[in-house]
Amino acid sequence: TIKLGVGQVIQGWDLAVATMKRGELSRFTCAPEYAYGEKGAPPKIPGGATLIFEIELVSWRSDNDLFGDGGVIRTKLEEGAGYQEPEEGAEVLCSFRASDADGRLLDDRPKLEYALGSGALGMLSRAVDRALGDMKKGGSVSLRCSQEYAYGEDARAPVTVELRLLELLETEDVSPNKDKTLVKRRLTEGD
Template sequence: MESCESKIKAEISGPPEMSIGNQGLRKRILQKGNSWKTPIPGDEVEVHYTVRLKHGEYFDSSRDKGTPFRFKLGQCEVIKGWDEGIATMKKGERAIFTVPPELAYGEMGSPPMVPPNATLIFDIEMVSWSSIRDITGDGGILKKILKEGEGCATPKDADEVLVTYVATTEDGIVVSKCDEPVEFSLADGYLCPPISKSVKTMRKGETAELSVKSSYCSRYPKECHSSNDITPTDSKLTIHLELLSWKNVIDVMGNKKILKKIIKMGEGFDHPNEGSLVKVIYKGKLEDGTVLERKGSIEQPFEYVCLEEQINDGLDRAVVTMKKGEQATVTVSSEFLQEIQNKEWLHTASILYDIMLVNFTKEKPFWKMDTQEKLQACQRKKNEGNAFFKAGRFQLASKKYEKECNFS
């Protein structure tokens, strides 16, 4: 432990003090931190400290005990001066805090060490902290981050997540756990509500510990493995949860009738639009695995023009949301299956398409065309419209004639 004399010299010769709040709390930084982040209320922090009276010797030290002091910030577990002062610290930072009696032990003091109306001098070092978030806003589900995840993205309501978890009671009894990672859709409400709610706040690779009040434990995780048959109904639950990865699921129409699950992300930001010539490889199948159709191959992708009723309309609408090289599974509601002739298949709830968008070519915008190109485009759209009209496909014909007018 450093001598009292060296500490006092450091306090005197260090950087100038700064005020925190308006109740007399003062801070002088001795060693700057190594991050820009600071803890927030609810975080579990670990600090080393020594403390003395304003005109006295140091009388308590976590360094002497060899173990950092741990507490939850902003939860009234320590004096108010600590809650306010430590909230300004960065990891690795060391500072001297002058805490007036109003933010310490006040008129009563804390006998025998702290007399009434005592000003305290703390030498505090921020060792680390674990972020704790109140998922429900009422303390019902608290999430403590054990390992930070990657990036900044988190799963959305319809995404499919891959997790591992272990759920235990306050007595340490394992209620449920998975020996192998489990994948589920957040839209289906699989597993228990605390897991579904919490995983939407997590980043890829993040590991967290959930503290769940009994009122949120009415449903326990569906067990992949259980070491016992006990199913408590009024016990606080602790869930160790890791988010391994997730697949983005896009609701193409906003009514859950066309859902696109991204298996492999595509390139760039652009995607096809109406009239684009696309190259795809896809396979359509029923929920029982029965294959309905296959189109294209790596050697010879299937070519078609978007939104001209050349393929299943539901799949077509999903394709115009895809990027080059993207691979996806598209689930299409049965209302888009009118072209299927087998009446038994019409009773299926949906059809699944495994599809890859190999490439696409967009039509040149009319405002980029010169006069000759516009005339050629007008003639082409007119001819296409006439062909659709003769085939009785009047809606498509109307679209072509409308585009012809736009080019004029």
């Protein structure tokens, strides 16, 4: 298993595999500038070597296919800022808008307080949880959801969800047994 475009493999592989289809077997000839360059990878690959690879693409999964089954396809609209991403149980403030294939508005909540893993959005919760888990504050995405991840047969699929992460709400379990029977959410910063 390799991840393309992150420097995990030589540049020739990144470029070559991106041109392939599932089940395809191809031979690639990589000039040194797309392989290991003039330095090589001693002791097995000398500097300046042209390499020949046979690659079979057995399967692939797009990072934008959130469940690997084509049921939820994400389009990133805005990246967001910072480093913090919400985890399971995190509380967030987000904007949420869902419409069906005909463009009919199904739900519109400009300031939704939502806890990841709560199931509060019904069938859409799995898709929203997965998308929010990869987002940073200020980030926005569009999700194209099949019936299995949306409103079932109640809406004309696919359902499009527009989601923007406005805030990560700071919560802390302050119960003596850490069993979430007393949870603090900071509303404003004190002195």
